Amino acid sequence: MSEPATGARGSARRLPDPKECQRLAEQMLAFAKKTGADGAEALVRDGTELEVKVRLGETELVKEAGSRALGLRVLRAHRAAVTYTSDFTPAAMERFARESVELAALAEPDETADLPRGDEMAREVPDLDLWDESVLGLDVAEGIRRARVAEQAARKLDARVTNSDGAIFGRSVAASAFATSAGFSGSSRGTHVSLSVEPICDDAGGKKRNGSYWTGARFAEALIDPEIVGVEAARRTIAKLGTRKIPTGEAPVVFSPDAGRGLLGQLAGVMSGGAVWRRSTYLAEREGTPVASPLVEIIDDPLVRRGPGSRPYDGEGLASRPNVLVSGGVLRTFLCDVYAARKLKRRSTGSAARGIGGGPHVSISNLILRPGQTPAAALEKLDRGLYVTELMGFGFNAVTGDYSQGAAGFWIEGGARAYPVGEITISSSFDELWQGIDALGDDLDTRSSVQCPSFRVSRMMIAGS
Amino acid sequence: MTVTSLDSAGARGAAPEPASPLDGIDAMIAERLLAAALGSGGEYADLYFEYRSGADFVMEEGRIRTVGRGVTLGLGVRVLRGDATGYAYTEELSDERMLEAARTAAQIASSGGTPAPVAIRPVRLPDFYPVPRSSLATPGADKVALLRRADAAARAFDARIVRVEASLAEEWREVLVVTSDGHLARDRQPMIRFGVSAVAEEGGQRQGGRSGGAGRFGLEVFDRPDQSPEAHGREAARLAVGMLHAVEAPAGPMEVVLGPGESGILLHEAVGHGLEADFNRKKTSNYTDQIGQRVASELCTIVDDGTVANARGSINVDDEGNPGQRNVLIDNGILVGYMQDKISSRHFGTTPSGNGRRQSFRHEPLPRMTNTFMASGQDAPEDIVRSVKRGVYAKRFSGGQVNISNGDFVFALTESYLIEDGKLTAPLKGVNLIGNGPDVLRKVTMLGHDFALSEGTWTCGKDGQLVPVGIGTPTMKIAEITVGGTKAR
Numbered sequence: 028m029s030e031p032a033t034g035a036r037g038s039a040r041r042l043p044d045p046k047e048c049q050r051l052a053e054q055m056l057a058f059a060k061k062t063g064a065d066g067a068e069a070l071v072r073d074g075t076e077l078e079v080k081v082r083l084g085e086t087e088l089v090k091e092a093g094s095r096a097l098g099l100r101v102l103r104a105h106r107a108a109v110t111y112t113s114d115f116t117p118a119a120m121e122r123f124a125r126e127s128v129e130l131a132a133l134a135e136p137d138e139t140a141d142l143p144r145g146d147e148m149a150r151e152v153p154d155l156d157l158w159d160e161s162v163l164g165l166d167v168a169e170g171i172r173r174a175r176v177a178e179q180a181a182r183k184l185d186a187r188v189t190n191s192d193g194a195i196f197g198r199s200v201a202a203s204a205f206a207t208s209a210g211f212s213g214s215s216r217g218t219h220v221s222l223s224v225e226p227i228c229d230d231a232g233g234k235k236r237n238g239s240y241w242t243g244a245r246f247a248e249a250l251i252d253p254e255i256v257g258v259e260a261a262r263r264t265i266a267k268l269g270t271r272k273i274p275t276g277e278a279p280v281v282f283s284p285d286a287g288r289g290l291l292g293q294l295a296g297v298m299s300g301g302a303v304w305r306r307s308t309y310l311a312e313r314e315g316t317p318v319a320s321p322l323v324e325i326i327d328d329p330l331v332r333r334g335p336g337s338r339p340y341d342g343e344g345l346a347s348r349p350n351v352l353v354s355g356g357v358l359r360t361f362l363c364d365v366y367a368a369r370k371l372k373r374r375s376t377g378s379a380a381r382g383i384g385g386g387p388h389v390s391i392s393n394l395i396l397r398p399g400q401t402p403a404a405a406l407e408k409l410d411r412g413l414y415v416t417e418l419m420g421f422g423f424n425a426v427t428g429d430y431s432q433g434a435a436g437f438w439i440e441g442g443a444r445a446y447p448v449g450e451i452t453i454s455s456s457f458d459e460l461w462q463g464i465d466a467l468g469d470d471l472d473t474r475s476s477v478q479c480p481s482f483r484v485s486r487m488m489i490a491g492s
Numbered sequence: 493m494t495v496t497s498l499d500s501a502g503a504r505g506a507a508p509e510p511a512s513p514l515d516g517i518d519a520m521i522a523e524r525l526l527a528a529a530l531g532s533g534g535e536y537a538d539l540y541f542e543y544r545s546g547a548d549f550v551m552e553e554g555r556i557r558t559v560g561r562g563v564t565l566g567l568g569v570r571v572l573r574g575d576a577t578g579y580a581y582t583e584e585l586s587d588e589r590m591l592e593a594a595r596t597a598a599q600i601a602s603s604g605g606t607p608a609p610v611a612i613r614p615v616r617l618p619d620f621y622p623v624p625r626s627s628l629a630t631p632g633a634d635k636v637a638l639l640r641r642a643d644a645a646a647r648a649f650d651a652r653i654v655r656v657e658a659s660l661a662e663e664w665r666e667v668l669v670v671t672s673d674g675h676l677a678r679d680r681q682p683m684i685r686f687g688v689s690a691v692a693e694e695g696g697q698r699q700g701g702r703s704g705g706a707g708r709f710g711l712e713v714f715d716r717p718d719q720s721p722e723a724h725g726r727e728a729a730r731l732a733v734g735m736l737h738a739v740e741a742p743a744g745p746m747e748v749v750l751g752p753g754e755s756g757i758l759l760h761e762a763v764g765h766g767l768e769a770d771f772n773r774k775k776t777s778n779y780t781d782q783i784g785q786r787v788a789s790e791l792c793t794i795v796d797d798g799t800v801a802n803a804r805g806s807i808n809v810d811d812e813g814n815p816g817q818r819n820v821l822i823d824n825g826i827l828v829g830y831m832q833d834k835i836s837s838r839h840f841g842t843t844p845s846g847n848g849r850r851q852s853f854r855h856e857p858l859p860r861m862t863n864t865f866m867a868s869g870q871d872a873p874e875d876i877v878r879s880v881k882r883g884v885y886a887k888r889f890s891g892g893q894v895n896i897s898n899g900d901f902v903f904a905l906t907e908s909y910l911i912e913d914g915k916l917t918a919p920l921k922g923v924n925l926i927g928n929g930p931d932v933l934r935k936v937t938m939l940g941h942d943f944a945l946s947e948g949t950w951t952c953g954k955d956g957q958l959v960p961v962g963i964g965t966p967t968m969k970i971a972e973i974t975v976g977g978t979k980a981r
Contacts, residue, residue: 111562237897275744420902433902452976490743
């Protein structure tokens with residue numbers, strides 16, 4: 028195969044511009060008011076994406092494109108419609124505004140859905156250092172180079188790495204703006220880069236074992252070296268050779284940060300004010316009571332500098348602020364957008380997010396389970412236990428808290444990992460799981476917007492052979 | 493690779509347009525874009541124009557809380573050279589932007605001559621989902637009335653129902669695929685989704701239930717007794733109330749009977765993904781190089797069929813311009829074929845099987861399932877349950893996931909019962925089953941004559957792309973699979 032060219036021809040694309048997004052959002056607000064809306068919110072997003080995939084040393088995919096769209100929520104006589112478009116010609120924008128206002132007539136009056144009060148709105152847009160100019164220089168050629176280096180490092184680490192699902196380099200550059208007639212207009216921009224590798228080994232009985240490792244950050248300088256990413260991916264894959272099933276029974280379970288992240292995200296979901304008023308969370312009546320071990324502290328912080336999930340203002344134009352969800356194991360607050368807050372007769376926690384195609388909803392930003400003092404390796408000092416590296420499937424019932432998921436990892440015996448295990452499930456209730464945490468590692472993983480250290484649960488049911 | 497019934501990815505959406513914006517795309521424009529796409533030495537290129545118009549209505553607490561609609565329009569350009577893909581897209585269908593997308597995709601190749609022009613011919617397509625007119629053309633008030641009926645039925649079902657949410661989403665998707673080997677295919681793909689969720693409370697216990705239906709229908713589907721708003725309202729309420737007294741599920745290997753219809757999720761995970769040709773071309777699937785070999789019990793004939801009338805996973809044409817097909821994957825236990833897209837079929841020296849699908853114009857095609865199911869067997873369903881001394885009967889599911897490399901898969905049960913001495917007894921709390929694809933399919937020991945295709949809202953995820961799919965099966969007995977409950981036996 029020939030070498031792909033380096034993107035010179037496709038690079039005429041304009042850079043996403045937050046001020047232009049803001050101008051369009053404000054223009055749409057004006058059209059909405061002119062066509063009869065009592066209130067309106069407009070979100071504009073403009074972004075470019077680059078994805079490069081290399082497999083077995085050859086380029087498999089180069090994908091590059093830009094995209095811009097607008098999401099609108101209009102209110103008329105307390106009736107709401109949510110609409111979106113990607114047509115930015117002025118005539119089309121005005122027609123879209125008019126149709127959106129007409130559409131709202133189909134909804135039924137709901138004063139809870141009114142826009143936030145003026146005194147709730149953000150007064151400024153903090154600079155959270157989310158934009159790295161140097162990311163713009165990471166072009167197709169550089170993406171291919173990094174992916175190749177990472178994949179090659181994985182393949183040559185050990186002869187038992189026999190195949191590869193490839194290495195993927197990704198880059199996104201985006202701007203967005205939000206304007207609301209409630210009294211806020213702001214914009215921001217951000218970059219993100221990532222690299223992942225997935226080697227494959229052949230195991231006994233014709234089975235294959237795959238593992239992966241990745242790096243990702245808003246700033247290029249924060250990325251892990253491609254070679255190290257590849258080596259770590261290979262190491263994790265090789266460690267799975269000889270995976271077996273273990274007998275059914277109870278044991279302590281240690282979750283790696285990768286596995287724990289999923290549990291933490293699910294816990295935040297049942298701490299959402301939206302789930303509370305919908306009576307679809309087992310924590311609905313539990314504010315102010317213990318919901319986790321006294322060791323557990325959980326915070327949602329949108330203001331982390333360079334944070335993957337940081338946002339300078341929320342999806343309704345309220346100021347972003349850190350919220351302590353759990354401290355000393357006690358549930359301190361539910362995360363609320365304006366609607367959920369009104370339903371629960373309180374103030375919004377500034378936790379709304381919205382996408383182009385939907386209205387505001389409660390969402391986490393950077394969700395962090397605070398690390399403990401225990402060196403991560405010490406969590407595995409168990410006579411017998413399970414170390415979980417991966418979870419599979421959809422086994423959490425938010426309404427009841429019942430929990431059951433597929434799992435893979437290592438069996439621990441005499442304080443050390445004895446052999447890899449798979450094709451098992453772990454189960455409990457979320458109450459018992461979170462209250463059963465008896466140690467938190469010191470190894471907080473900050474790569475993703477849901478961040479946790481390793482942690483150990485004193486006892487769970489494992490279903491195997 | 494996952495499948496889930498909680499379809500949160502639906503386009504929010506759109507007003508009916510009297511004429512399609514794709515009408516303006518003619519052969520001359522297509523030829524010029526294809527020439528640009530192949531201008532750097534690519535071997536093959538295709539254009540994928542897509543127009544989507546959708547709307548949705550959500551009723552909460554007995555009132556329509558929001559109505560949504562939106563329209564998207566775009567072009568995706570793909571260029572192939574060897575196994576390598578160049579891809580770009582644009583939402584602006586101006587000459588300048590479309591040509592820019594074509595040239596960006598062309599980057600994957602960097603040398604070569606100008607390809608000879610190929611005359612573009614329309615591909616004749618069947619119609620597996622004739623819908624006289626888009627539901628989008630019907631006044632919104634009619635749809636609001638459907639939601640009100642569902643809401644009332646769920647509330648009337650039982651006094652313990654404390655909350656009901658009902659939603660309706662409709663979409664009209666038009667695609668136009670033009671390939672550099674001269675095919676032009678155009679299709680209209682309607683979709684309706686209806687869902688009700690209910691919460692029941694009793695003495696401090698709380699449970700949720702959900703029922704939904706989806707397919708390539710118009711609003712006439714709601715006249716069917718099994719798809720009426722009342723049927724979904726009552727079913728969601730029944731599940732919520734019925735699960736209030738669910739008991740802890742057992743943990744460990746057990747005999748399991750899977751009910752007809754949505755248990756087909758097992759096939760989607762246990763074999764479906766593993767038989768997608770890309771994984772086999774790359775030798776990353778646990779079914780690699782096993783064509784002609786026994787991979788399942790001889791009771792098992794497993795089919796992927798994009799031609800089922802009005803089904804959610806059906807396609808008149810795939811997203812690479814190949815007609816939808818019925819493909820036998822496993823014939824009486826023997827692996828006979830993979831699901832092919834363009835790239836993989838070139839690799840295997842075979843023809844595409846109508847499985848090249850994509851989420852939208854922003855995505856490159858991949859081999860994907862359509863409607864995947866097990867053909868009927870001979871046993872009476874009652875006999876299958878009666879044959880089990882102690883086991884689990886699985887009836888409804890929320891989703892599943894598979895690791896295609898080692899074949900391990902899980903699927904989550906939302907309604908299941910203990911079987912004791914051949915009879916269904918206590919309802920069980922939600923639980924996962926975990927197994928290994930080839931292992932579990934060899935343990936299929938009885939198969940019912942009661943085949944059913946699920947009409948649920950199944951959405952399949954792969955490489956970050958979501959596509960609608962169908963699943964189905966008759967009642968099936970698995971001699972042993974691990975039940976992931978909390979209770980030691």
